[in-house]
Amino acid sequence: MARVPIAEGVFTWPSDEPQLIGSRCAACGIVTFPAQDSCPRCPSTEMAQHLLSRRGRLWAWTTQEFPPPSPPYAGPVGDAFVPYGVGYVELVGEVRVETRLTETKGLRTGIEMELVLVPFRTDDDGNEVVTFAFRPIGGVDSAA
Amino acid sequence: MDVAIIGVGLHPFGRFGDRTGIDMGAIAIRRALQDANVEWREIQFAFAGSYEIDNPDAVVALMGLTGIPFNNVYNGCATAASVLKLAADTIRLGEYGLGLAVGMDKHLPGAFSADPRLYACPSWYGELGHFVTTKYFGMKINKYMHDHGISTATLARVAAKNYRNGALNPNAFRRKPLTEEQILASRMLNHPLTQYMFCSPDEGAAAVVLCRADLAHRYSAKPIYLRASEVRTRRLGAFEVHSPWLPIEETAGPTVDASRAAFEKAGIGPEDVDVIQLQDTDAGAEVIHLAENGFCADGDQEALVADGALEIGGRLPVNTDGGLIANGEPIGASGLRQVHEVVLQLRGQAGDRQVPGEPKVGYTQLYGAPGVAGVSILSV
DSSP: OOEEESSTTSBOSSOSSOOBEEEEETTTOOEESSOOSSOSSSSOOOEEEEEOOSEEEEEEEEEEOSOOOTTTOOSOOGGGOOOEEEEEEEETTTEEEEEEESOSSSOOTTOEEEEEEEEEEEOTTSOEEEEEEEEETTOOOTTO | OOEEEEEEEEEEEEOOTTOOHHHHHHHHHHHHHHHHTOOGGGOOEEEEEOSSOSOGGGGHHHHOOOOOOEEEEOBTBTHHHHHHHHHHHHHHTTSOSEEEEEEEEEOOSSOOOOOGGGGTOOHHHHHTTOOOHHHHHHHHHHHHHHHHTOOHHHHHHHHHHHHHHHHTOTTOSOOSOOOHHHHHHSOEEETTEEGGGBOOOOEEEEEEEEEEGGGHHHHOSSOEEEEEEEEEEOOTTOOOSSOSEEOSSOOOOHHHHHHHHHHHHHTOOGGGOOEEEOOOSBHHHHHHHHHHTTSSOTTTHHHHHHTTTTSTTSSSOBOTTOHHHHHOOOHHHHHHHHHHHHHHHHHTOOGGGOOSSOOOEEEEEEEETTTEEEEEEEEO
16 A cells, blocks of 8 residues: 555655645745745746745634535545544744644644644555644643 | 615525425515515516526526516625625616516535635645635634634524524524523534534525615605625635635735725714624624624624623624524525515514614625625615
8 A cells, every 4th residue: 555645746745854835926925835826916927836834833723523525525424534623824934824733622823833744545546645734743732 | 876675575594395496586586576566577687696506597487588687696605795786786877777686595405515626726625625614614713712802602692692583583494592502512513613603505585676766765665775785805815715825914804895895885884883784604703793894893792792782682783583593594695685684674674573773774794705795784
């Protein structure tokens, strides 16, 4: 069984220290994720690849406690579904990225987070599909 | 050219088995025409809104094939606001004097879904489960509660108020009052939002007959005037649904922009509004929208809700017909259901849920994917 990324071009792969692949506008400097060909702020089409920081702070969060509608959701459903966290992590000076969170308990706005790759599902060929997520650095406060 | 509303009609919201959306649309139109004392053949133009029905103008097969210009509109959760605005603008342009705005929908139960690529989002975003609106609302209110000191109890109180108001509304989907305890104990969907804090997609239709204000007294003893109708989309930096990323720079959302524009056009301020309809996709959305529409400062909702200010007899009556939480959301019709309620309130015809003291000014707001808002201001 091989490990494969959820899609090409989302994060560096393979990599011991994976990074999300964004883009940066040569004209105005805005950073986007994922990479896009044109700037959402100015009319420029000069977008260069920009690898994002692996660490940031939790800006907003919630939990996903029911399986999202399929399609488009392609992950586990029924008894195999496990609730997960979702949030935006602010990468200082770059961008806020929407991401899965490795925890559903003990999350607090402002805590430090780091990028990890986690198993998402097994595809029809038996490959383990991995995706990016953020986890609290140093775990979570179990009393929170 | 000023615009008046001379008739409103509603097909109840809920679940209606085999009855089609078009059938519900025709029923709403007939009720609005009867309310306006207008015959279908007098209607000079129409706009129709729907998400599920490709050609809601097919309702002419049930009403009469009179050959009028009839345009179909879809604009996310603000569809009905766009329908109303386009119909009103057609009169404002002086092109026609008497027209119809109608919305109808018939959704399956459960959270809305779509192909994320149609929203300029990558496929993997949907595969991962991110393309679901409810978790956006969970994130937005969770952050708002953290930033502005709103409690979970306030969310439960808002939902309980809307179920209570829905119990007074014979056209509502959910007519059973629920206690705050029942709401808090229902299944957690997206922290801190439980199942009974959310509205559901459902079925229904609503219609409004509009005319040139100078003609209104031909039809109605108490016309209601549409002072403003504005639609806005998100600007860069707004915290919006279906956003794989957000820039660090923050800006106000489309509701704030639509609201400010509408108040400016109407020459009316939030302090003048007597009855309010807000997009309560969830209880948290009603809390946030109260501030985004200028009715209070961020954080004031905690005390306002505790003091009962949002109740039918309160200082800021919100969602007097039960809002989306009690009526559900047939997207094409939802905003015209808000207008229907405000018109009844301003005429003094809202029965058991009538706001006391002869309200003079009403307000409606829609918000939804992919970051679009619509606001209308009405007055006697």
